[in-house]
Structure formats: C-alpha cells, structure tokens
Amino acid sequence: LTQAEKAAAKLDQKELELKVNDLVQYLLIMDQKKYPIKKVDINKVVLKDTSNKAFPLVMKRASEKLADIFGIDVIELQDKQKGSYILISKYEIDADKPNVVWPEEDNTRMGLLMIILSLVFMNNNIMQDSEMWHTLKKLGIDPEVPHETFGDVKKLITSEFVRQGYLEYIRQPQTDPSIYDFKWGQRAKAETSKRNILHFVSQMYDVSDPQQWTSQWQDKENEEEMEVSQANSN
Amino acid sequence: MSELRDSHRLFLQSFMSRSVLDAKEVKALYKSSCEKFNEEYITQEDERRRQLAEFVIVINNSIKPFHMEIKKGFSEDNGTNCYCLVSTSDTAITKMASDYTATELEYFKKLIELVVESDVGYIGSVEALNLTESLTNTKKMSKTDAENLLKRMKADRWLILNEGQVSLSTRTILELDMYITDTYPETAKMCELCKKLCLKGQLCEECGVKLHVHCASRIFSKQNQRKCPGQRCNAEWVHDIPSKDVPGSQH
Amino acid sequence: GRQKAQALNTEFVKFQPVEFVEKLKTFLCGNVLEDRTISTEKWCSLGKAVQPSFKRCPPFRFINGSFERGEVQVRKERVK
Ligand SMILES: [Zn+2]
Ligand SMILES: [Zn+2]
Numbered sequence: 001l002t003q004a005e006k007a008a009a010k011l012d013q014k015e016l017e018l019k020v021n022d023l024v025q026y027l028l029i030m031d032q033k034k035y036p037i038k039k040v041d042i043n044k045v046v047l048k049d050t051s052n053k054a055f056p057l058v059m060k061r062a063s064e065k066l067a068d069i070f071g072i073d074v075i076e077l078q079d080k081q082k083g084s085y086i087l088i089s090k091y092e093i094d095a096d097k098p099n100v101v102w103p104e105e106d107n108t109r110m111g112l113l114m115i116i117l118s119l120v121f122m123n124n125n126i127m128q129d130s131e132m133w134h135t136l137k138k139l140g141i142d143p144e145v146p147h148e149t150f151g152d153v154k155k156l157i158t159s160e161f162v163r164q165g166y167l168e169y170i171r172q173p174q175t176d177p178s179i180y181d182f183k184w185g186q187r188a189k190a191e192t193s194k195r196n197i198l199h200f201v202s203q204m205y206d207v208s209d210p211q212q213w214t215s216q217w218q219d220k221e222n223e224e225e226m227e228v229s230q231a232n233s234n
Numbered sequence: 235m236s237e238l239r240d241s242h243r244l245f246l247q248s249f250m251s252r253s254v255l256d257a258k259e260v261k262a263l264y265k266s267s268c269e270k271f272n273e274e275y276i277t278q279e280d281e282r283r284r285q286l287a288e289f290v291i292v293i294n295n296s297i298k299p300f301h302m303e304i305k306k307g308f309s310e311d312n313g314t315n316c317y318c319l320v321s322t323s324d325t326a327i328t329k330m331a332s333d334y335t336a337t338e339l340e341y342f343k344k345l346i347e348l349v350v351e352s353d354v355g356y357i358g359s360v361e362a363l364n365l366t367e368s369l370t371n372t373k374k375m376s377k378t379d380a381e382n383l384l385k386r387m388k389a390d391r392w393l394i395l396n397e398g399q400v401s402l403s404t405r406t407i408l409e410l411d412m413y414i415t416d417t418y419p420e421t422a423k424m425c426e427l428c429k430k431l432c433l434k435g436q437l438c439e440e441c442g443v444k445l446h447v448h449c450a451s452r453i454f455s456k457q458n459q460r461k462c463p464g465q466r467c468n469a470e471w472v473h474d475i476p477s478k479d480v481p482g483s484q485h
Numbered sequence: 486g487r488q489k490a491q492a493l494n495t496e497f498v499k500f501q502p503v504e505f506v507e508k509l510k511t512f513l514c515g516n517v518l519e520d521r522t523i524s525t526e527k528w529c530s531l532g533k534a535v536q537p538s539f540k541r542c543p544p545f546r547f548i549n550g551s552f553e554r555g556e557v558q559v560r561k562e563r564v565k
Contacts, residue, residue: 021299025327028300032332032544045327069296070250071243072542089542091244097266098536099248100543103389107532108525114535115509122500135502139510140522149525196538204508212498251543302545321547328550339552392548409549417554 011054016061019054022046023062027074027087034164036077036084036187059085077165077186086165088190108149109156113166114200115139116157120167120182121197122216129169129180161185194220241267242293249304249319253391254405257315264289301328307408310355310401310434311394313448320409333390337372338383342392344368346410349402350418355434356394356401359384407431425449426463438462440469451476 011019023046030037042059043052063074071090076082093100102110119135120127133143141147143154150156158180161167165187172179198220202210211217245267249255255263264286268275276282290304297303301323307316321328334342344365348357362384366375375383384400387393394401402410411431415422423442425432427449435446443464445453450473454460460471513527 017299022327025300025302025323026330028545029327029330029332031542032546034541034544045330069238069243069246070542071240071247087542089247089540091240091247092540093537094266094270095534095537097270098533099244099263099266099270100251100536100541101248102251102532102536102541102543104525104529107530107536108528109532110535110539110541111528111531114531114538115506119502119505122505123502127502131502135506138503138506149523149528191539191541200535200538201505204505204512206508213500214498216500247543250545253546301550319545319547321545321549321551324550324554328547329553331547331551333546334548334551336552342548343552343555390546406548409547413549413554 011050015050016054016058019047019050019058020061020065023058024065027062027066027085028070031087034086034187036081036086036165039083039085075190081165081186086187086190112141112150112153112156113161114197116161116167116182117184117188117192118197118201120184121194121219122201122213124215125183125219127182129182132182166191194223237292238296239273240271241273242289242296244270245289246293246297246319249317253318254403255317257317260317261286301325305408307404308446308448309404310407310432310446313446313451316404316408318405318408320405334383337369337375340369340372341365341375341380341383342387345393345400346402346406346414347418349400349433350414351421353437355432356399359395359398359400362400402433407433427453436471436473438464438467438469438471440464441467443467447476 023042026042026046027037030041039055043055047054047058059074066072066074066087067090073088073090075086075088077084077086089100091100115136116132119132123131136142141150141153143157147153157167158169162169162185165185167185167188168181168183170181170183172181194216198210198213198216201213202208245263248263248267252259265275267273276285294303301321303320303322305318305320307318308314309316345357345362348361348365349355363377363380366377366380369375384393384395388395391403392406394403407414415424415431423432423435423437423444424430425435425446426443427445430446432444432446435444436450437444441462441464443462445463450471453463454471454475460475461467462469462471510521510523513523513531514521
C-alpha cells in the first residue's frame, strides 16, 4: 500500500465515495470563474477533518469520474503553481455545429484573448507590455481608457486573464519604471495549441501555407513532438 | 467502467453550457452528439424517442451522486416542453457558487416572494426595482444595480422580462419549485390538472383553484360548458381558452 | 540550438504585430476605410469563431442551493 492508500484506508468505502462525489461537485462549481482551484481549499472545504493524506486518492478518484462521466480532464499546474488544478474539456467544439455555447461576454473575451495569444506566440513566445499596448491600440484597446466592450481592459488583460491562467505578466527584474513581459499561461497551453494559433494567424493573412513563418512553424513542430514523446512515455 | 459513451459526455457538456433546451433542440443535440462520434442514430421516430429517453436516464443515473439532474418542465407561457440541467442539493458546497453576490441573491429571493404572492405570477418592473428598499440583511443596492441585475438574470435565463412585467423563467421554476412550495405553503398554488407549481395561470375566483393556461386548454378545448374542476365548485370558468393545439403539451 | 539558429536564418517572413492586427481589422470590419471601430458584436463573433480552438470546459451554473434559505417553514419530508 502507498501512503495515500493507507491514509485513505482509514476512511471506510462509503465515506470515501462521499468525499469523492463532494470533490467532483466542488471542482465543477469552483470552475465557474475559471480560476485554478487550490489544494489548500479542497482540503479545507471538502476533506475537512479527514486526514489530508487522503487527498491524492480522493483527487485521483474524482478525476476519473470527471473524465468518465463529464469528459473533463483535471490538470495539475506545474512549477510555482503546483497544488493548483484546472478543468479542461476532452472535446473540441465543431465550428459548424457548436454544441457548447457561451454567453456573449465569454465570446468577446475569448476573441481578445486569441489575439493576445497570437501576438505572444508569433513574437517568439514573449512580448513586452509597451509593444503589446502599442499593437492593441490599433484595435481600439487602450489600457488607460475604459472600453465599450471590455470595461477596464487593462485589468481584464493583466489581472483576470492572468488569474485564470491564460497569461503570465512578469515584471522584468530591476526595471524602474517597471517593464513587464507577456507570456502564455499554463491554461492557454492546456486549452489550445501552437498549431491552432498558427492556423488562426494564417487565416488572417489569407495564406494557405503556415510554414512561411519558419521559426513559429518549427516551434509548433517541436511542441507536437514533445507531446507525442510524452504520450508514449506515459 | 461505465455505460457512458463520448456522445453522453458531450451531450452533458452541452447541457452545462446551455441553460434551457426545448424538445426540438434536445433532439438536434442528441443527433449531433451521436454523429460526431459515429455512433448509431436511429431515424425511426418511436425507436429514436425510446433511445433518447434511455440516453438521458443513463446520464441522470451517473450525475445523481453530484446532485445534478436533467429535468423536464414546461413553459407557463405557452406549454412548450423544456429541459434543464438543475442542481438538486443545498449544502456548504453549493453555497460556493459565484455567479451572484449575497446581496443579489437576497434581492432575487424577495422578488420570488412578490411573484409568488401575486395571483398572476408576475410583478411590474417598477415594483421590482422598488424592492431594493426592502433589503435588510445585506449591502444596499441602488435602482441602477437592480436594473442591471434584472437584465443579467434575464440573459442567464432565470427571469422573464416582458413589456414591463417580471416573472420567473421555466429554469427557475424547475430548480426552485420545492423551495417555493416549502417556503410559501399558504400562497404557492398547485395546478389542479398537472399538480405542479402554478405561478402564471387561470384562477377561479370562487374557490381559488388554479390551472396553467395550457392545462386549461387541455381540459376545456373540446367543451362548450366550461365548469371549474375544483371539488364541489362547479363555478363558470370565465377565462379565454386558447383554441389552437398547444405545442409540446402531449405526454 | 543550432537547428533553431538555422531556422531563424532561413526565415523569410518576419511577423509584424501591427501588420497582423491590421489584417485582423480588415477581417472583422471589411475593407471600408471610414468606420473601423470594432463593435461588441464583432468582438463577439470573433470569439465565437475562435472558441473551437479552445478545449474550455463549460461551467455548471445553477441557482438552487446558492443562497441561504432563511426561515423556511419546514414541512414534513415530501416523497418524490
Ligand atoms: Zn398544469
Ligand atoms: Zn372553482
């Protein structure tokens, strides 16, 4: 028995099952805001008095149920965000028959997000804030001016998208006034792919061959190779 | 591990993303979910209907442990059948839902109370906005806040705003019928025919019996002598009965 | 490392951010020169068009159980 299983064995089967079901419900509800869900909070709200050592097993079972019943994958974030979890659908929506539909506000925000992710990716996976704002101004987006559609658009981009895990907004060390860089966040990496972005950008340029962006194409190829080798090693 | 297939899972995700689906939309969703994964879709009407019912039962059995259910209801306005994915529990975990603030929910509760206490199942929008003055437990709310909230709750399909009237949507009635009948046992009326909660409907002034419009239509459409179906009432049923066949009211 | 440097060498189309957003604007607003503001509807349709690029999982939204019921006159447990 692993340590987690030993700890969980202190729960009887029925109790374990209830905790697993509570966790599934909790994860679905906490995903409403699309903020990563923290292990600390799961322990506090769902596992409560149960030994926290039961966490790995309860989480594993809950993930299996989410996958099996809802078609949803639970992904643990890495590095500094270890111990946080996001939910990702197993399915891509069909463009012509959208089975999954979103409220208007979600749609407008995803449009903006797609542009920012494209800019970052096409710019060698990093873009300095001044260049980002300069570029977005051409689309009528000014971080200092409330936007008709997005309201406080600076907050949306540098705080909401960051908190949801779509973007990283990192201050360059020893800069005064501060200079920030935009990068893809871990949710963006999990929900979309460099292939999708390259496809979108090619559409905008009306080019049939995305390989004309040689370095980005290579970057995308590398990403796909990594995925294949990861899948094989699992 | 389970009897669920990809089509079930996509169907369920679609229900999560869409608040209310009518019978036609459910059928279309079922078809496209099957087709996307190359699963068999029966075109023969009766058999397909049986399979779709079975399909939904399989999903409902699987999501029951999480207090979720795809529930069937109908519009009080026109009797069309609707399907919603609803939450069936009230626990510390469901309190973590974040779509509305405590103040907004307090306002919504007051609004429900007024709608239930009105005999007609709706209140005027001015009356709805004035409700902000009666909030006691929570932060104050301005009329503009209330106006925006009403609009948002309309977009989220919890409320119907129509020609200055505010009423509860099918989705709200499906989720909250137990809450409403438990909280207002004296004022909440049940339909004499279908025995379900009836907010908008036709009322007998003599005995207080209430009928949904489409339920009244089912009773009276072929009768010339219209009498109240209430026990020992027999009063004249004075309301207009829509003559046309009501879509989706067959069972 | 070396492979990447080579790739950069042979790159013959350099990505220009401003050029990209100009293309985008044309995609959204057409070729008209006057009114090129992107309305909420246009942002919305762009979003709809790109949603299939994301495996976003739809959130479960509900109202029952989200608020305190308060002083409920509890009746006996009803059988379903
Ligand atoms: Zn009825
Ligand atoms: Zn009567």
